[in-house]
Amino acid sequence: MAEYDPQAIEKKWQARWNADHAFEADADPSKPKYYVLEMLPYPSGTLHMGHMRNYTIGDVTARFRRMQGLHVIHPMGWDAFGMPAENAAIQRGIHPREWTLTNIESFKRVLHKFGFSYDWRREISTCEPEYYHWNQWFFLRMLEKGIAYRKRSRLNWCTKCATVLANEQVIDGCCWRHEDTPVEPKVIEQWFLRITQYADELLEDLTQLESGWPERVLAMQRNWIGKSRGTRVRFAVDEFADTSIEVFTTRVDTIFGVSGLILAPEHPLLSKLVEGVADHAAIEENLQKLRRRLTRAADIATAEKEGFFTGRYAINPFNGEKVPIWVGNFVLLEYGTGAAMCVPAHDERDFEFATKYGMAIPIVIQPTEGTQLDPDRLIAAHVEYGELVNSGLYTGLTSEKAIEKMSCDAEARGFGKGETIFRLKDWGISRQRYWGTPIPIIYCEKCGMVPVPDKDLPVVLPPMAKFSGLGESPLASVPEFVNTTCPACGGPARRETDTMDTFMDSSWYFYRYADPHNNKAPFDPGLVRYWLPVDQYIGGIVHAILHLLYTRFFCKVMRDLGLVNHDEPVKRLFTQGLVLKGGTAMSKSKGNVVGAEDMADKFGCDTGRLYTLFAAPPEKDLEWSEQAIEGCSRFLQRVYRLVSKHADGLKNVQVGGGAATLLDSATPKEKVLLRKAHQVLRRVTHDFDARWHFNSAIALLMELVNEIHAQEPLEDGVRPEVAKEVFELLTLMLNPMVPHLSEELWEILGHSHETLAHAAWPKFVPALAAEDEVEIVVQIKGRVKGKIFVAAGLTKEELEKLAVTDSKISHLLEGQRIVKVIVVPDKLVNVVTA
RNA sequence: GCGGAAGUGGCGGAAUUGGCAGACGCGCCAGCCUUAGGAGCUGGUGGCCGAAAGGCCGUAGGGGUUCGAGUCCCUUCUUCCGCACCA
Numbered sequence: 001m002a003e004y005d006p007q008a009i010e011k012k013w014q015a016r017w018n019a020d021h022a023f024e025a026d027a028d029p030s031k032p033k034y035y036v037l038e039m040l041p042y043p044s045g046t047l048h049m050g051h052m053r054n055y056t057i058g059d060v061t062a063r064f065r066r067m068q069g070l071h072v073i074h075p076m077g078w079d080a081f082g083m084p085a086e087n088a089a090i091q092r093g094i095h096p097r098e099w100t101l102t103n104i105e106s107f108k109r110v111l112h113k114f115g116f117s118y119d120w121r122r123e124i125s126t127c128e129p130e131y132y133h134w135n136q137w138f139f140l141r142m143l144e145k146g147i148a149y150r151k152r153s154r155l156n157w158c159t160k161c162a163t164v165l166a167n168e169q170v171i172d173g174c175c176w177r178h179e180d181t182p183v184e185p186k187v188i189e190q191w192f193l194r195i196t197q198y199a200d201e202l203l204e205d206l207t208q209l210e211s212g213w214p215e216r217v218l219a220m221q222r223n224w225i226g227k228s229r230g231t232r233v234r235f236a237v238d239e240f241a242d243t244s245i246e247v248f249t250t251r252v253d254t255i256f257g258v259s260g261l262i263l264a265p266e267h268p269l270l271s272k273l274v275e276g277v278a279d280h281a282a283i284e285e286n287l288q289k290l291r292r293r294l295t296r297a298a299d300i301a302t303a304e305k306e307g308f309f310t311g312r313y314a315i316n317p318f319n320g321e322k323v324p325i326w327v328g329n330f331v332l333l334e335y336g337t338g339a340a341m342c343v344p345a346h347d348e349r350d351f352e353f354a355t356k357y358g359m360a361i362p363i364v365i366q367p368t369e370g371t372q373l374d375p376d377r378l379i380a381a382h383v384e385y386g387e388l389v390n391s392g393l394y395t396g397l398t399s400e401k402a403i404e405k406m407s408c409d410a411e412a413r414g415f416g417k418g419e420t421i422f423r424l425k426d427w428g429i430s431r432q433r434y435w436g437t438p439i440p441i442i443y444c445e446k447c448g449m450v451p452v453p454d455k456d457l458p459v460v461l462p463p464m465a466k467f468s469g470l471g472e473s474p475l476a477s478v479p480e481f482v483n484t485t486c487p488a489c490g491g492p493a494r495r496e497t498d499t500m501d502t503f504m505d506s507s508w509y510f511y512r513y514a515d516p517h518n519n520k521a522p523f524d525p526g527l528v529r530y531w532l533p534v535d536q537y538i539g540g541i542v543h544a545i546l547h548l549l550y551t552r553f554f555c556k557v558m559r560d561l562g563l564v565n566h567d568e569p570v571k572r573l574f575t576q577g578l579v580l581k582g583g584t585a586m587s588k589s590k591g592n593v594v595g596a597e598d599m600a601d602k603f604g605c606d607t608g609r610l611y612t613l614f615a616a617p618p619e620k621d622l623e624w625s626e627q628a629i630e631g632c633s634r635f636l637q638r639v640y641r642l643v644s645k646h647a648d649g650l651k652n653v654q655v656g657g658g659a660a661t662l663l664d665s666a667t668p669k670e671k672v673l674l675r676k677a678h679q680v681l682r683r684v685t686h687d688f689d690a691r692w693h694f695n696s697a698i699a700l701l702m703e704l705v706n707e708i709h710a711q712e713p714l715e716d717g718v719r720p721e722v723a724k725e726v727f728e729l730l731t732l733m734l735n736p737m738v739p740h741l742s743e744e745l746w747e748i749l750g751h752s753h754e755t756l757a758h759a760a761w762p763k764f765v766p767a768l769a770a771e772d773e774v775e776i777v778v779q780i781k782g783r784v785k786g787k788i789f790v791a792a793g794l795t796k797e798e799l800e801k802l803a804v805t806d807s808k809i810s811h812l813l814e815g816q817r818i819v820k821v822i823v824v825p826d827k828l829v830n831v832v833t834a
Numbered sequence: 835g836c837g838g839a840a841g842u843g844g845c846g847g848a849a850u851u852g853g854c855a856g857a858c859g860c861g862c863c864a865g866c867c868u869u870a871g872g873a874g875c876u877g878g879u880g881g882c883c884g885a886a887a888g889g890c891c892g893u894a895g896g897g898g899u900u901c902g903a904g905u906c907c908c909u910u911c912u913u914c915c916g917c918a919c920c921a
Contacts, residue, residue, distance in 0.1 A: 006848060216838040216916075223837065223917055262921090305919075330919040340921040348835085349919055423920060544916080614859070615846060619839095619915095628846070628860050630872080635859085637873095675853080683850060696848060699858035706858090777854050782902045783852055822901050828853050832901045 004640035006604025013755070014115050022757035023062075023074065023117040027514075027530040031071035035531055036062040037510050037570075038654045039539030039547070043103035045593075046588050047110045047577040049624060050540075052596040053612040057576055058538045058696070060613065063736040064688050066117075067761035073531050075513035076111065076118040078104050080539045081502045083161060086474075089467035096435040096467075099628045100127055110597045114605045115740055117757070121446035122513045126505035131512065132437040133458035134522035135504050140451050141561055147194045148429075150449070153264075155185035155428060161474070163432045164188065191439060191498070193427040193551045197421040199225055202552055205567055206374040212572035214619075217544040224545050226423025231407045233336065233416040235261060237273065237634075238322055244552035245269060245325070246334030247313055248421060251346065252410070253402035256391040259354060259363035260342040261314050262307060264333040265290035270310070273325065277311035278786040305330050317415040318406070319392055328353060332547065336421055344381065345373070346708045351381035364390050378585040427550065430447045434464060434474035436499030444486035444493035454486050473497040506547055507554040510534055510569070525563055534570045541575040548573070574692065577621040579612070586624075592639070595623055604736035607633045612672070613694040613737055636741055639705055643727055643745045646714060650727065653720040658803035660765050662722050669717040669773075669790040676707045676728045678769035678801060681762055682731050698737065704730055724749065732762050771826075778803045779830040785812055803829035 017023065027033075038058040041051055055076075058641045062074040078100075085096035104125065111118070124131055142148040155164045158175035164186070186282065192509050195202075201224045206218050230250035237243040245261055264271060267285055270712060275285050286308045295803075307328035330349055333341050344354030344361040352692075354361055363373050365386040373382055385399035394402050410416030428813050430439070438459045440452035453457055462481040475481055475497040486493040508522070514531040515523035533555075548570075557567040578585045581592040599608050611632040616622040655662070662674060681702045687697035710713075714723050727749060735742040735756050745757055771792050776799060778786045801820050803809055809831070816833040823829050 154920080214838090219838050220916055226917090226920065228920070251921080303919080328919090329921095332920065335920045343921090347921070348921075352919095415896095421920090423917095617847080620847095623846075625860075626848080631859055634873095641874095686850065693848090693850095694847090696850090696858080699848070702858055714855085734878080775854090779853085779902075782853095782900095787854080820901070822853090824853060828902090830853080830901055 002644065004637045004741075006636075006740070007601075009380050009744045010115060010600075010605055013033065013740045013743045014112060016743075016755060017115070017757060020755060020757065023756060024119045025071055025073055026070060027527050029530060032069075033531060033535075034065045034070035034072045035510075035534045035536070036065065036072060036074045036105050037513075037534045037537045038076070039537070039543060040077045040079045040506065040509060041107060042082055042084070044084045045103070045106045045588050047107050047597070048593045048595055049608075049612065050586050051511065052114065052599075052608060053579050053618075054112065054538060054540070054576055055114065055116050055621065056609045056612050057574070057618050058536075059114075059609075060688075060694060060736045062117050063739060063757075064761070066758055067732075067735065067756075068689075069760065073122075073513070074118055075122040075510070075516075076116070076120070077122075077124035077125075077509060077513065078126065079502065080125045081120065081132075081436045081499075081507075082504055083163075083433065083435070086433055086467060087687065089435075093467075095464075097127065100435075104404060107560070110600075113597060113600055114609070117739075122516045124512050124516050125433070126502070126507060126509065129458045129460050129510075130517070130519065132505070134397040134508075134512070135437040135500060136440040136452070136457050136459060137454065137522060138508070138557075139500070139504075140457075142193060142455065142557065143451055145557075145560070147197065147453045147557060148191060149194065150189060150191055152187055153192075153428070154185050154187050154715055155632040156183040156188060158183055164190065164428065164430065177368050182762055186679065188430075190428050190430040192428050193553075194548075195427045196422060196424055198553055198556050199227070199424050200420075201556060201567075202424075202549065203227055205552070207315070208568055213570075214575055217481060217541070217548065217573060220544045221549055224424060225550065227420060227542060228422075229420050231403070231410060231416055232419045233317065233341070235323075235341075236315060237325070238313040238315055240273075240312075243269065243272065245335040245339050246555075247341045248419065249341055251343065251399075251403070252406045252416075253385075253388060253391075253394070253397075253399045254343040254364055255318050255341065255406065256347045256388070256394070257345050257362045258316055258321075258323055258341045259344055259360040259362065260326050262326045262328040262331050262340050262350075262353070263310075264331040264338045265327055265329060266333040267327075267338045270327065272468055273312050274310050277402045279311070282650060283308065283310065287327065290327060303329070305349065305356060307353065307357070309357075317410070317413070324359075326357075334425070335423065340467045344384055345378065346373075346381055347446075347624070348381045348383060360823070363388065364388060368398070370743075387536070405646065427503075427553075429504055431501055432474075433499050434461070434467065434471040436502060437461075437504065439476065439496045439498055439500060440756055441496040441753055442484060442486060442493045443496065444489060444491060446485055446491055447488040447493075450488050450493070451823070452485055456487065461499075473499075475499070503546060503550050504753075507550045508558070511558070511564070522563070528564055530732060532564065533566050534572075536572045536574065537570045537577060538574045540578070544575065565640050574618070577616065579622050579624055581624045583623070588683060599629075603629060603633050604636075604740075606741045607636055610636065610698065610738055615695070615699040617695055627686045630675075635702060635705070636738065639730070640711075640741065640745070642705065642708060643731070644748055646723060646727065647745075647748040647750075649715075650724045651748075653724045653750070655721050655725050655728070658768050660727050662719075664726060667719075669711050669714075669719045670719065670722045671721060673708065673711055673718065673726045674768045676704055676769065678765055679780055680704045681729060681733065682769055684763050685761070688736065697733075701730065701733055729762055732756070732759060735759065774826045776803065778809050779811060779828065780809070781832055782830060792826055794825070796825060799823050799829055801824065804831060 017627050032644045036058055062072050064281055068071045081102050085100045088094050088099040089096045137271055139148055156407055157164055158181055160178045160181050161175060164284055175183060206221060230248055233247055233250050234244045234246050274280060310325045310327060312325045313322045316323055341349045344350045344359060345363045346365055360475050363375050366372050366389050367386045369664045388394050388397050388402050407418040413550060440459045442452060444450055462478050464478055482494050484493055484495050510524050511528055514527045551569055556777050584590055586593045611629040614632060615628055684697045684700050687693040731742050731745045765828040774792045776788050776790055777784055778788060785804060788802060788806050790802055819832045819834050821831050
C-alpha cells in the first residue's frame with residue numbers, strides 16, 4: 001500500500017488550486033461576504049513558525065467560512081518599506097529595493113508551499129508607487145483638513161538608526177530596535193497627524209468592539225489614550241504682573257492644601273522666572289542637572305524625587321496665599337501643562353517630595369468615616385475622596401461636590417476651567433530615512449510650503465546608490481530629487497526630504513485589497529462598502545496599540561472624507577500567541593528560529609499546520625517541540641493508511657437518500673461509528689464556529705479515527721455506505737486544517753472531478769448522534785458510587801427507580817434515610833441521605 | 835502602583851460553561867511483531883493505602899454557596915503581559 005507522501009500530495013493540490021483559481025472572489029452583492037485578514041508581514045530574513053501560525057489560523061478560518069457558504073475575501077501583501085531594508089543597504093551595500101524584492105519572493109514561495117488560500121490577484125506591496133501614491137494622497141487630504149501639520153518639536157533620536165522615533169518606538173527609554181541605545185532629545189521640524197482630534201471618539205468607540213476584541217487590547221488602548229477629567233487653574237506669579245503658571249489637576253478639591261507649585265525642568269517659563277534671583281548661577285546648574293534625565297523607564301520609576309526652590313512665589317487664586325515655585329524631576333513637560341500643584345497631604349508623590357524638602361503638609365480632606373487625619377502623625381498621603389476642611393467657603397463639601405463647584409467658580413472668576421486631557425499625543429510621521437513614502441511637500445522661497453498637486457502624484461522615490469547611514473535625511477543628498485520647481489509660482493524650490501512612518505502604510509492597506517489596482521483613487525467606495533469592515537483580523541498582540549490605534553484613526557478620517565461609511569475598520573480581532581523555542585520568542589538575534597520552509601520540507605506543511613493548531617490554544621504561546629510534531633505526523637499517516645486501505649472498495653459506493661436513512665437496520669458497529677462521527681461533527685463545528693478551540697477540534701478528530709480503528713475490520717458488519725459516510729465526514733472536517741491531505745483522501749474516495757475548496761461543510765444530523773443507551777452516574781451524597789446503563793430518554797421517576805433498585809446502590813442504601821433524590825436526565829442520579 | 839490574563843499529572847493541554855477531573859497528544863513502562871527500528875500493533879500510566887475488590891486524597895492556599903464546585907462568591911499567594919512619577 002502507498003505510504004503518505006506529503007510532498008507529492010501538497011504539490012499536486014496546490015497546482016490544482018492555482019489552475020482552478022480556487023480562492024479568487026469578486027464582489028457580489030447577492031452573496032454574504034466574509035473578510036478574513038492576517039496582519040501583513042514585513043518581508044525580512046526567513047518566514048518562521050510565528051508567521052506560519054498566524055497564517056494557519058487565518059487559513060483555517062477562511063476555509064471553514066467558505067465551506068459554510070460565505071463569500072470569502074482572503075488577501076495577502078507586503079509591508080515592504082522600513083528600516084531593516086535600509087540597514088541592509090548600509091551594512092551590505094544591497095539596495096533596499098533589491099533586498100526587499102528578494103525577501104518578498106522568498107516569503108511568497110513559502111506561503112505558496114503552505115497552500116494558504118489567498119486571492120493572489122489582490123497582492124499589494126507598500127513600497128510600490130502604485131501603493132504609496134495613495135499614502136501621499138491621504139496625506140494631502142489630511143493637510144487640507146488641518147489634520148496634518150508641521151511643528152518644531154523635541155523628539156526621540158536614536159543615534160544608531162540616525163532617525164527620529166515615535167513615542168511608541170521608545171521602549172524603556174531606548175530604541176525599539178536597539179534595546180541598549182538610549183534615545184536622545186533633538187528639536188526638529190516634523191510632520192504630525194492630529195490623532196488627538198479623535199481621542200474622545202477613539203476611546204468611546206471601543207465600546208463597539210467589546211464583543212469582538214480581546215479585553216486586554218481594549219484595556220491597552222484605553223490606557224494609551226489616557227483620558228483624565230480635571231481642572232486647569234492659573235496661578236499668578238508674585239512680582240510678575242504679566243506672568244502666570246497654569247497647572248492641571250484632577251483634584252481641585254485639594255487646592256487649599258497646596259504648599260507649592262512644581263514645574264518640569266524643561267518648563268519654558270523657567271528661564272524668565274529665575275532671571276535675577278539670588279543664587280542664579282547655582283539654580284542654572286541645578287536645572288541642567290535635572291534636565292539630564294534618566295532614560296530607562298525602570299530607573300525613572302524608582303528614581304528618587306529631586307528638586308529645588310526657584311526663589312519665586314505664585315499666588316493661589318482660591319485663597320490668595322503665596323506659595324513657593326519649585327522645579328521637580330518627576331513633573332513631565334509633555335503631560336498636562338508641564339506644571340503641577342504640590343498637595344503633600346493628599347498625593348503620594350507630593351508627600352514624598354514635601355517630606356524630603358521640609359515643605360508644609362496642610363490637611364484639607366478628612367475621611368467621611370473612620371479615624372480623622374492628625375497633622376502631627378501623618379505618615380502617608382491620604383489620596384481618597386473625603387470631606388473638605390480648612391478650605392474656606394468650600395469646607396464641609398464632599399470631594400465630588402467640591403470638584404464640580406470649584407471648577408465652575410474658577411471659570412466664573414476667570415482663573416481656570418474644567419478640562420479633559422489625554423495622554424495620547426499627536427502622531428509624528430516624519431522619518432529621516434530613504435526607504436519610505438516621500439512626503440509630498442515642496443518648499444518655495446517665495447510661496448513657502450506648497451503641497452504637491454494631486455496630478456503630480458506619486459512623488460517617486462529616486463534611485464539612490466550609496467547608503468552611509470550617517471546624517472539625517474538620505475534624500476537630501478539627491479539633488480535631482482530635492483531641486484524642483486514650485487507648483488504655485490514656477491520658481492526654484494526644494495522638496496521635503498523626510499519620508500513617512502511606515503505605520504502610515506499599514507493603516508489602510510486592507511482597504512486597498514478590496515480594489516488593489518485602482519489608479520484613479522485609493523479604492524472604489526462601492527467595493528469597500530461590499531467587502532469592509534474586516535470580519536476577522538488575526539495578528540500578534542505586539543500590535544495592540546500602535547497599528548490598531550492608527551488604523552482606527554485612519555478609518556475615522558476616511559469616513560470624514562466621505563470614503564467609507566463605517567466607524568470601525570475591524571469587527572473581530574484575534575491575537576494569537578507567540579511561537580517559542582527554548583522559552584523565548586523566535587527571533588534572528590536569539591538564533592532560535594525554525595524556518596517554515598525547513599519544517600515543511602521535513603514533515604510536510606499539513607503536519608506543520610496541524611501541529612501549530614493542536615499544540616496549544618491559539619491565543620496562548622506555543623513551545624516548539626520536534627517530538628510533538630512527530631506525533632502529528634503519525635496521526636496524519638494513520639489517517640492516510642486508514643482511508644486508503646478502504647478507499648478502493650468505497651470508490652463507487654453512493655450514499656443515497658440522506659445519511660439519516662443509514663440508521664435503518666444498522667448493526668451495532670455501524671451505530672457506534674455513525675454516532676461518533678456525528679457527535680464529533682457537532683462539537684467540531686462548535687469549536688470552529690464560536691470557540692476557536694482548534695486544539696480540541698483536532699482531539700475530537702483523533703477520537704473519531706481511534707474509534708474507526710477500534711471497529712476494524714470494517715468489512716465485517718459495516719455496510720460500505722456507512723463506511724463511506726464516516727470517512728467522508730472525517731475528510732471534510734479535516735479540510736480546513738490539513739487541506740492537501742483532505743483533498744487527496746476525497747479523491748481516493750471517488751471524487752476525482754471536484755476539489756474541496758468550496759465543498760459544503762457537512763450537516764449535523766441529531767438523530768445520528770443520539771445515543772439509545774446511556775451511562776448514568778449514581779451518586780450518594782454527591783460521591784460516585786456506581787454506574788447503570790439504561791435506555792436514553794427515561795423520565796426522572798424511571799431513572800430514580802432504576803438507580804435505587806440497582807443491586808449495589810440498594811445495598812449501600814440499606815438502613816439509610818433518603819432525604820431527596822436529584823436526577824439529571826440521561827446523566828446522573830444523586831441520592832441524598834440523612 | 836494601575837490595568838489585563840492565567841495558575842489542572844512528568845509535559846502540552848481537555849472538561850461542550852454547575853453534573854464521572856485529567857479527553858486528545860507527547861513522554862515513560864510492559865508486551866507483540868520485525869534482520870533492524872526514531873516504523874507498526876496491544877495494554878498500562880494523578881497521588882497514597884491494598885494481593886485484590888475497593889477505599890481515601892487531589893484542579894495554587896484558605897473560607898463560603900450548593901444535593902453536587904476546576905467551573906460561582908469572598909480572600910490570600912504566585913506567574914506572565916501591557917502601562918508606568920500622567921498631577
